Amino acid sequence: MAKINETVEEAPKKRVRKKVVPIPTPTLEEVSVVNVESKKIENDMVLNIKSRAELRRPAIKFELPKVDEDPKVFIEKLKIQLPILLILVVLLTAGLTFTITKQFQQDVVDQTSFIAKISGGVALTEADLKEVVSQLKTSVYWAGPMDGAKYTINATTPGQTYVRYLPNGEGVNDLSAKYRVIGTYDEKDAYTATLAAGNEANAVSFTTPEGSVVHYNKSAQSNVYVAFQGKNYQIEVFDPSSKTAIALATEANKIRLIK
Numbered sequence: 001m002a003k004i005n006e007t008v009e010e011a012p013k014k015r016v017r018k019k020v021v022p023i024p025t026p027t028l029e030e031v032s033v034v035n036v037e038s039k040k041i042e043n044d045m046v047l048n049i050k051s052r053a054e055l056r057r058p059a060i061k062f063e064l065p066k067v068d069e070d071p072k073v074f075i076e077k078l079k080i081q082l083p084i085l086l087i088l089v090v091l092l093t094a095g096l097t098f099t100i101t102k103q104f105q106q107d108v109v110d111q112t113s114f115i116a117k118i119s120g121g122v123a124l125t126e127a128d129l130k131e132v133v134s135q136l137k138t139s140v141y142w143a144g145p146m147d148g149a150k151y152t153i154n155a156t157t158p159g160q161t162y163v164r165y166l167p168n169g170e171g172v173n174d175l176s177a178k179y180r181v182i183g184t185y186d187e188k189d190a191y192t193a194t195l196a197a198g199n200e201a202n203a204v205s206f207t208t209p210e211g212s213v214v215h216y217n218k219s220a221q222s223n224v225y226v227a228f229q230g231k232n233y234q235i236e237v238f239d240p241s242s243k244t245a246i247a248l249a250t251e252a253n254k255i256r257l258i259k
Contacts, residue, residue, distance in 0.1 A: 120154035120164065123172045129153060129163070133258045136161075140258045141235045142182045142249045159186035163258070180244075182255070183236035187227075190234040194227040214249050224249040 116122050119130050122133065130149045133140045136155055142163045150169035154162045165180040166172060187193060195213045198205025205215040216224040220244035226235045226249050235255055239245040248254050 012018075118153055118155040120152045120156075120162070121172065123150040123152060123166055123169055125150060130258055139184065139233055140234065141184045141255055142258050143180070143237065143254055144256065160184070169194040175239075178240050180240075181236075183238070185233045185234045185236065186232060188232050190227040190232055191229045194225050194234055197225070208250055210251070210252050212255075214246075216246065216249075221246065226255050 025205055043203065053075065114132070115136045117124065117128070118136065126145050132153055138155075138161065140153070140155075142151075143165075146165050146167065148168055150166045150172075152164045152166065152172060154164075161184045163182045163184075167179075171179060191213055194215045195205050195207070197203055197215045200217070202218040203215065204218065205213060207213050212226055212228050214224060214226055222240065222245050224237045224245045226237060227233070237245050237249045237255065239248065
């Protein structure tokens with residue numbers, strides 16, 4: 001029996017060798033079968049990928065011929081596709097040119113027409129007159145509509161606007177003093193200035209029950225001036241008949257804004 005600190009020699013252990021099993025070498029026929037199966041799987045995957053890609057393709061696809069193609073094929077494709085491209089370019093250019101030209105011409109016509117209207121050379125209906133005044137964005141007075149008449153408006157001088165009455169719509173080019181004209185003038189504190197004008201020689205100024213002031217000179221009674229309190233406009237009423245001019249200026253609410 002061995003004691004502590006005594007050395008005991010152990011018997012050597014025997015190594016157990018594992019038996020090596022040889023790996024069988026595949027025959028030529030087996031290798032061929034495996035290769036064929038691999039190729040088949042690979043081809044199936046390629047076909048599957050192609051089929052999915054074809055599903056995503058558009059029905060119609062326009063492509064320019066490739067330069068590296070056969071020259072004859074390239075030329076044939078170019079003969080077919082080049083005229084189509086040229087036609088598309090021509091149509092697009094023509095469309096853009098027509099749109100831009102039409103818009104430009106319309107703007108020119110509209111601008112020319114408006115300038116002609118505010119130059120006193122166009123006979124306007126009542127509706128046309130109101131439309132022009134709204135575009136001017138300024139205050140313009142008149143004596144109301146006249147049956148069967150048309151009107152001209154001249155606003156070419158800053159701060160001065162004239163509305164002329166054309167009985168039966170005739171006389172647009174007749175500049176003689178036989179037509180009623182209502183002039184609107186920008187004037188600061190026009191009421192005080194018109195009232196003070198009555199102190200001039202042969203001048204007459206008076207106020208109306210409606211609160212306007214009327215002024216005229218005895219030597220030119222066809223030209224009557226009107227102003228309203230709080231308004232920076234003096235209105236001139238001209239009529240071939242002096243009695244009519246004074247009556248228009250003094251009648252309640254006769255001289256009023258064009259709206």
